[in-house]
Amino acid sequence: TQWVYSFGAGHNEGRADMRNLLGGKGANLAEMASIGLPVPPGFTITTEVCTHFYANGKQYPAALKADVQAALVRVEEAVGLRFGDAAKPLLVSVRSGARVSMPGMMDTVLNLGLNDTTVEGLSAASGDARFAWDSYRRFIQMYGSVVLGVDHHRFEEIIEEVKLSRGVVEDTALSATDWREVAQGYQEMVAEVTGAPFPQDPEAQLWGAIGAVFESWMNQRAITYRRLNDIPAEWGTAVNVQAMVFGNMGEDCATGVCFTRDPSTGEDIFYGEYLVNAQGEDVVAGIRTPQPMSAARAKPGEKPMEQVMPEAYAELVRVREVLEKHYKDMQDIEFTVQQNKLYMLQTRNGKRTAAASLKIAVDMAREGLIDEREAVTRVHPASLDQLLHPTLDPKAPRKTLSKGLPASPGAACGAVVFSADEAEARAQKGESVILVRIETSPEDIHGMHAARGILTTRGGMTSHAAVVARGMGRPCVAGAGSITVDYSAQALMAGGNIIRAGETITLDGATGEVFIGPVAMIEPQLSGDFATLMEWADKVRRMRVRANAETPLDAETARKFGAEGIGLCRTEHMFFDPERIGAVRQMIVSETEEGRRTALAKLLPFQRDDFTALFRIMAGLPVTIRLLDPPLHEFLPHGEEEIAELAASLGVDALSMQRRASDLAEANPMLGHRGCRLGITFPEIYEMQARAIFEAAVAVAKETGKAPVPEIMIPLVMVKKELEITRAQVEKVAQEVFSETGTTIEYMVGTMIELPRAALTADKIAESADFFSFGTNDLTQTTFGLSRDDAGKFLPHYVERNILPKDPFVSIDPEGVGALVEIACEKGRGVKNGLKLGICGEHGGDPASVQFCETVGLDYVSCSPYRVPVARLAAAQAAL
Ligand code: PEP
Numbered sequence: 001t002q003w004v005y006s007f008g009a010g011h012n013e014g015r016a017d018m019r020n021l022l023g024g025k026g027a028n029l030a031e032m033a034s035i036g037l038p039v040p041p042g043f044t045i046t047t048e049v050c051t052h053f054y055a056n057g058k059q060y061p062a063a064l065k066a067d068v069q070a071a072l073v074r075v076e077e078a079v080g081l082r083f084g085d086a087a088k089p090l091l092v093s094v095r096s097g098a099r100v101s102m103p104g105m106m107d108t109v110l111n112l113g114l115n116d117t118t119v120e121g122l123s124a125a126s127g128d129a130r131f132a133w134d135s136y137r138r139f140i141q142m143y144g145s146v147v148l149g150v151d152h153h154r155f156e157e158i159i160e161e162v163k164l165s166r167g168v169v170e171d172t173a174l175s176a177t178d179w180r181e182v183a184q185g186y187q188e189m190v191a192e193v194t195g196a197p198f199p200q201d202p203e204a205q206l207w208g209a210i211g212a213v214f215e216s217w218m219n220q221r222a223i224t225y226r227r228l229n230d231i232p233a234e235w236g237t238a239v240n241v242q243a244m245v246f247g248n249m250g251e252d253c254a255t256g257v258c259f260t261r262d263p264s265t266g267e268d269i270f271y272g273e274y275l276v277n278a279q280g281e282d283v284v285a286g287i288r289t290p291q292p293m294s295a296a297r298a299k300p301g302e303k304p305m306e307q308v309m310p311e312a313y314a315e316l317v318r319v320r321e322v323l324e325k326h327y328k329d330m331q332d333i334e335f336t337v338q339q340n341k342l343y344m345l346q347t348r349n350g351k352r353t354a355a356a357s358l359k360i361a362v363d364m365a366r367e368g369l370i371d372e373r374e375a376v377t378r379v380h381p382a383s384l385d386q387l388l389h390p391t392l393d394p395k396a397p398r399k400t401l402s403k404g405l406p407a408s409p410g411a412a413c414g415a416v417v418f419s420a421d422e423a424e425a426r427a428q429k430g431e432s433v434i435l436v437r438i439e440t441s442p443e444d445i446h447g448m449h450a451a452r453g454i455l456t457t458r459g460g461m462t463s464h465a466a467v468v469a470r471g472m473g474r475p476c477v478a479g480a481g482s483i484t485v486d487y488s489a490q491a492l493m494a495g496g497n498i499i500r501a502g503e504t505i506t507l508d509g510a511t512g513e514v515f516i517g518p519v520a521m522i523e524p525q526l527s528g529d530f531a532t533l534m535e536w537a538d539k540v541r542r543m544r545v546r547a548n549a550e551t552p553l554d555a556e557t558a559r560k561f562g563a564e565g566i567g568l569c570r571t572e573h574m575f576f577d578p579e580r581i582g583a584v585r586q587m588i589v590s591e592t593e594e595g596r597r598t599a600l601a602k603l604l605p606f607q608r609d610d611f612t613a614l615f616r617i618m619a620g621l622p623v624t625i626r627l628l629d630p631p632l633h634e635f636l637p638h639g640e641e642e643i644a645e646l647a648a649s650l651g652v653d654a655l656s657m658q659r660r661a662s663d664l665a666e667a668n669p670m671l672g673h674r675g676c677r678l679g680i681t682f683p684e685i686y687e688m689q690a691r692a693i694f695e696a697a698v699a700v701a702k703e704t705g706k707a708p709v710p711e712i713m714i715p716l717v718m719v720k721k722e723l724e725i726t727r728a729q730v731e732k733v734a735q736e737v738f739s740e741t742g743t744t745i746e747y748m749v750g751t752m753i754e755l756p757r758a759a760l761t762a763d764k765i766a767e768s769a770d771f772f773s774f775g776t777n778d779l780t781q782t783t784f785g786l787s788r789d790d791a792g793k794f795l796p797h798y799v800e801r802n803i804l805p806k807d808p809f810v811s812i813d814p815e816g817v818g819a820l821v822e823i824a825c826e827k828g829r830g831v832k833n834g835l836k837l838g839i840c841g842e843h844g845g846d847p848a849s850v851q852f853c854e855t856v857g858l859d860y861v862s863c864s865p866y867r868v869p870v871a872r873l874a875a876a877q878a879a880l
């Protein structure tokens with residue numbers, strides 16, 4: 001086995017497509033070096049070593065030591081320096097690099113190889129004692145905290161003391177002697193805390209750092225990050241060891257982080273931040289204010305790299321072109337300029353907002369970098385959700401509190417909380433919260449996830465808060481410097497205002513503004529790019545996309561988002577209207593068919609109006625109407641008072657009402673008297689609904705000249721006989737209405753497949769069905785024997801412990817529920833070739849489930865209106 005892969009200086013053993021083995025960083029360093037970009041030489045220790053390490057009680061493979069040694073010699077030869085050499089020491093960086101990027105989750109050590117001897121060599125060789133001692137103290141600090149576990153505050157205290165004694169504010173004002181004093185102070189402190197002197201042997205340092213990177217794969221924040229992002233622990237991390245280049249050697253040196261396009265908007269501009277005379281971590285640490293890259297984006301007083309270092313900037317612009325042409329995607333890069341020469345330290349596909357990913361995909365297709373089909377694969381369907389979310393109403397009154405950086409778009413409103421734990425706790429109780437922090441760190445991700453929005457008072461557009469919030473799709477305002485946060489007082493202050501924990505603020509992540517109290521929001525406007533991408537998606541998808549909708553508003557929203565019909569109209573949702581619930585209850589409590597018919601006659605005109613409205617909006621598109629499903633007692637009043645009220649209004653005595661209510665009550669209503677069981681025992685209910693449907697359809701046909709094709713759907717069928725009986729009822733009503741009105745229209749009668757028995761006997765059921773629609777909510781409930789209403793209490797625990805990979809009510813369980821769906825499809829189509837098949841459970845809007853539906857050959861998916869674009873894109877990706 002090859003455990004170590006070299007890169008740079010003409011010896012590239014890796015490639016971009018070897019990310020599983022080399023991690024993203026290692027694979028791309030090798031790739032960049034092999035396309036001729038300036039990459040300092042180094043080597044990657046593979047992810048297989050990490051796996052081996054954890055599988056063997058934290059032991060390395062036997063050959064590793066020699067392999068690392070050989071690779072290190074190659075680096076020494078390439079740069080003409082020697083590791084540990086007193087006169088010309090080679091220094092290296094040691095960084096983690098997993099298969100997918102996990103920003104800030106694992107550890108990095110820079111300037112490794114420095115000790116009390118080599119620091120003098122570095123000083124003499126560079127002719128810059130200040131630089132050498134600054135580098136040494138940085139090394140002790142990083143190694144001390146990352147490898148030796150010394151609290152980083154202990155280091156900061158020492159710097160602060162020295163700065164105070166010199167009367168300076170900025171780190172850059174400290175001299176060589178000052179940094180030497182800091183370095184010595186560090187060493188004494190580390191020795192005191194760890195009980196051992198700071199390691200002086202470069203080889204021991206190297207293995208210490210390598211071990212720390214592998215260990216960091218299993219630290220708590222990495223574990224949490226993996227859980228939130230579905231990253232398996234088995235993947236492991238690689239370790240990259242690379243010759244150091246120095247951005248902190250003087251005014252002709254710099255370091256920066258940038259994106260080849262704007263990661264917030266997708267705009268085609270070179271976007272990012274850099275710092276003169278600094279090392280990598282200074283840019284993200286927020287100690288000094290990073291400066292913009294391009295002059296076009298610079299504000300007055302800022303010093304864009306384009307002006308300050310024109311040569312290095314021009315080289316970087318060239319590199320940007322090369323990278324985008326090569327990778328055919330927006331890149332997130334890290335670079336260092338050492339004495340005006342540019343070095344590339346990292347490239348990867350850049351994280352971006354949903355809006356940016358959409359714009360970049362469409363732009364790149366137009367630029368000819370990718371084709372339309374490729375563009376369709378570039379946007380995560382679930383991320384479209386972010387674009388469909390509200391923004392602030394420009395006309396709404398508001399009171400400004402502060403302004404920071406527009407770090408991640410979208411508007412959010414909620415109660416202020418000051419800790420991630422608090423954010424999580426309150427969000428679990430259903431509260432909307434805004435997480436406010438001076439800055440965030442990887443320890444805060446659970447709270448960032450739980451919060452509606454994130455506000456920080458420190459840090460730039462590439463700060464942890466900004467990067468993570470964009471990835472999660474949370475609105476974020478970063479670096480709002482005019483706000484002071486006092487954690488102990490649980491309050492924030494800005495411009496004379498005090499906001500305490502629990503009070504409401506509103507963020508606009510697109511402008512960076514922060515407002516006191518709530519601000520009205522409006523529905524999103526969809527951009528031209530959105531329509532373009534959707535058009536491309538529609539060209540490639542096979543499955544149709546419908547919406548679950550019963551109100552005219554939902555139906556209109558669904559149409560606006562491109563729904564091609566209604567896949568599920570839950571008629572019971574129409575029964576709760578205050579105008580009708582009286583008649584519904586009258587029907588339920590009456591003990592005779594006649595009594596029920598009287599009440600149902602009152603409901604008929606309402607239902608007819610409901611369906612008329614839907615048929616009009618859907619203008620000839622298919623509309624699937626499901627007859628009444630839930631058990632009757634769901635419509636009854638609860639509690640003595642409500643029962644007494646109802647009794648009085650219907651002129652019956654409270655006691656018999658009470659008795660009727662308890663007669664109807666069931667121990668297990670989900671498995672009780674519901675679905676077509678109601679239609680069979682009280683046929684007059686389905687008769688009324690069928691009549692309403694046909695009368696509405698005939699009316700709309702006459703009115704518009706275009707006949708709707710109602711698809712009448714019978715719920716919860718378990719045996720064919722149920723469908724036969726209810727179907728006959730519906731057909732009888734159809735004939736009545738057709739002869740009464742003199743108009744005949746086409747219609748279909750089908751069933752939901754939402755019980756295991758129905759799936760297993762789908763060949764029999766298909767004989768009486770014109771279509772099947774999979775009700776995967778109930779099918780999941782009944783297949784798992786998991787109550788839809790109660791599983792929320794313990795299911796998260798199952799997912800957390802990986803007993804179930806995902807919540808099966810969110811994403812279809814392919815092994816169990818999926819197998820039943822597949823059986824039903826085969827059996828159904830075996831009897832009726834071309835039998836129309838769809839899905840209307842919540843899974844219809846989940847991208848992974850949509851992929852499953854494509855695989856089993858469904859004709860359409862149906863989901864809530866807001867998820868229609870998600871489903872359209874997911875269906876397209878599934879078809880590709
Ligand atoms: C289902 O069971 O999947 C379904 C769509 O019906 P309901 O959610 O109304 O039970």
Ligand code: MG
Binds near residue numbers: 715
């Ligand atoms: Mg159901």
